[in-house]
Amino acid sequence: MVLIRHQLFFPTELISLKRIAGLDRITFDENEGLRIGALVTHAQVEHSPIVQQHCPALAQCVHHVGNLRVRNMGTLVGDLCQADNHSDPAPLLGVLGARVRTRSLRGERLLSMAEFHVDIYETGVKEDEIVTEIVIPPPAPQACTAYLRFSGNSPIDWPILGVAGSLVAEDGQCKALKICVGSLTAVPLGFDSEAEELKGKKLTPGMIKKFARACAARIEPIDDTRGSEWYKKKVAEVYIRRTVETLAK
């Protein structure tokens, strides 16, 4: 609607998908995991007992999307498909290993987040496809997930950056760590190679600091109204560190 309002987009036909059965569902099963239909609003995700049970970090994360009125109308799938790089859920869905299910006359596809995110306002969904749902696989046992966002002085502003992380640790030792940073670059950025270095090691403050510095060094943030490249890099390091610290606790 905002694009129409700014005359960036002139739809000639508008098709409502509202009455297609099943698109408004949230379900969970042990095989596929959590499935969130294309018509499910942010508010429904946030308050869903199923999401709160199986993926509490997502319920908390979507609370930061826009404002309450937007969350009451806007959908999680819609947020992803708009592919604005200042998306709160995008990096979190990245660390959760979520996939996007599309449908067309040609059949169904399941896109990984890496396949889905192409560029700002550009996704891997083809013109003849619609997105039907997001599928989040069941979390690994003992996995901790967190999403930390920084939006400058105003807590309700768009994120300058958002850091999602998931950690499996045993006796303070890192078994698996995933970090994904959103908003800074055109598409969410993962740090698998940096995380690989930590595998099997103890998460000491020094290690975490080193890890955060290594991640931040690889980010090339977009310089925009929300911060210069230099500043965003600086804050990214702080927030990656804080995210891992939170997970390690």
Add this chain to the structure above:
Amino acid sequence: MITLNINGTTHQVDVKPLETLLAALRDRLNLTGTKDGCGEGVCGACTVLVDGHPVSSCLLLAAYAEGKTITTIEGVSGDGKLHPLQKAFLDNGAFQCGYCTPGMILMAKALLEQNPRPSAADIREFMAGNICRCTSYVEIVRAVKQASRGLRNAAKRS
């Protein structure tokens, strides 16, 4: 032609396919209490309740609201006795120019229906997306708290 249920009354409205609920309310039904502020869903001046949930009517297609229950500021107390929220807004100086006020009152109404005893933090959290450029919001928080007390006391009495 669509059917809209607004403040308990059914209206047959002829709308264009891309017409917003805001335009339908203001231009076709002359319900001008709902205000047009930014057209981007940010300021909240156009807040209405759809099935009890606050939404930005500037971003909502009128056609989408078909079959749903819509509440606008005109439906809060009509010409009758002021709603406790309206009175509390007056008592606390919770508005100046009054342009954001219809949206604020509807937002607060939705909050109190979900949570009859909100803390100041709850109010700030729930209403965070509505902008007032005249007051400091402190006055609005006080008004919503006063109204919540009033509504709880009224509920006890009845």
Add this chain to the structure above:
Amino acid sequence: MGFQTVGKSIWRLDGEKKVRGQALYTIDLKKEGMLHGRILRSPVPHARLVRVDTSEAARLAGVHAVLSRDDFPEGGPLSPFFGRRMKDKTVVALDKVRHVGDVVAAVAAVDVETADQALRLIEVEYDELPLVSDPVAAIEAESPQLFDHLPEIKNNICHHTTLKQGDIDKGFEESDIILEDTFRTPVAQHCHLEPHMALAWFDESGRLIVHTGTQTPYGVRKSLAEIFRMPEEQIRVVVPYVGGAYGAKSHLKVEHLAAALAWKAKRPVRIQLRREEVFLTVTKHASVVRMKTGAKKDGTLMARKAELYYDTGAFAENGPNVVHKATLTSTGPYRIPHIQADGFCILTNKPSAGAFRGYGVPQVALAYETHMDALAERLGLDPVEVRIGNLLREGDRHPTGATMHSVGYEELLRKLGAAIQLGARRKGRGKRRRGRGIACMIKASNTETQSEAKVQANRDGTFTVLSASVEMGQGAETVMAQIAAEELGVRMKGVTFVPQRPDTDLTPFDAMTTASRSTFCMGNAVRRAAKNLRDRLVEFAADLMEISPQDLRVDNGRIFAAGAESKGFTYKEVAARYFARNQEELIGKGFYGDEEDQKTVLPFWLVGGCAVELEVDTETGAVKLRKLVAGSDAGKAINPRLCEGQVRGDATIGIGQALLEELQFVDGQPVNASFLHYTLPSFQDVPDDFPVILVEQPHKDGPFGAKGLAESALPAVPAAIANALHDALGVRIKRDQGAFKGSNSSSRFTSRTT
């Protein structure tokens, strides 16, 4: 003196309508046969207009008028020129465009969509010119020029004010300590929620009728008269309720475009600006302030040198006056023997900056209050005491020649300092630090002071207050009624005051609703009108009672004989008897601004301050306010609730300007002219702990001692926050807003701290 109505926090007269959603704003008005106007704006910041071809647009079905430079031939029926301080603006661009958003053409069509479509059919060829973006560079002789045909403008400077006193060199020689810094503040926007909006038509007799949410109905009428080459009396300007203004709705904004389209289409035309257009219509001045301050070891101020470079954008607008006022108060409320201040109002290729709450003072207050704080710190003195020790006192002469009066700074500063326990040693540890800071401000009120009012007694016992003070949220309707009621000797309860909203056909002349002037200027006019009406009522009652008017008293809406209370009439009875005998209206008239009133250099001083306690995340620069105290000298608070609301709301805009707001430009293009990307203070950005201190040092000429206060908190807020950040971090912030925002500008801030 005991007051009956003054000093009481009665409900706003417009309140019930507003909470019910029944109050009518310009945006709510419709007119039979009304067309919708849309504006074609320049996409480039500086260019020659080579070609504007509207023929295709004019042919589009549903289009009734296309307005372009072709409608303004020399000697044509309409004059294209207007402008508040100089005739630098034109209704549509004639030869050049000077900022992104400059008006190139306008269309009136049956609906907004058709008008938008027509805009896309207008062909415009631009020959781009070099960009002028930095105000300091703009005044260099080799800089490109925005104007070459106006003699008032030289080197892009459209105004220069100087304030001199003593011997500046001697002042610095005699100083033990000298501070010298450069401060920068960015462009901000008013963000009134109701966009600029006008509905105009020509009636059957050829009169131009304009409904608009303006702060200056008489000013709009005058400017329209010049454009349409009509006598002012042939134009009627009506102002419904205004959905926020803060300075942005003074003088022509869209009224002339709606009227010109209505003239061409011969139909009523409505123009409502979109939010992104509002950002390009008027802004707050970005500034560079160079300040040098000298003082003795004991903190006594000796010398102040100030250079103010205010970026006024593409047109002078109110800029010259903004710069004038800011320069004249660049010494703050302090006694400084040696002064040299120069203020420059500079043209650049940005949307034009005009009046914005505080009127140039926030920019300069950041500089002088940072220096007061730095002085205290460097000399080991208390920040409150160093300010109090230097204050201009009651009766002192301000460097402009005006006398200090009703200036309760000492009480205010002490209360502000105590409210946040300034100097407390609890700074916090680790990554989050706490700081406390204080600042005050001074602003001169407007010198154009004429206001006229009428108070009318109606047959049914109600009263009508006829005043052209615009109700834009500040509570003008309510305060004027309270002043009238007090003077008439009636209580508001049980007596209806009907406000007549501004209408140049009905309400008498008022200079404008700006500069916090209404309570003082219009308040005096209303009080005089009410007294005039009371005298008439008393005289008529005396006639009825066959008694001398001197022997009559008035209380609680009754006129009675002194010493014999039972003998008398209520106002309602007097009015009923009056109208039984007379056809003539029962009206009292009042005027403020005659020669006697004008003897003072300026009517009153705005006196305010702010104290703040905050917490800062030293790793990111993010700031959280824990407590903010805003204070003002009200003279006498006519309606304390309204006064508190004004002060707190004013301070909240200050919070935005200090921590969140900045309209950013890249190569002359605005990049965040939208509510999505221009961050306004929200429920989450303002502390719960937000008390207001109202000091009351009665003004001898104010109505019941009252004066204006609506701009007295904002200018002190950025300075208080900057001082609190210094307290927390030991770093001086020399950039307002962005300064501390966790964004672009925050990087500059963080770079200084690390």
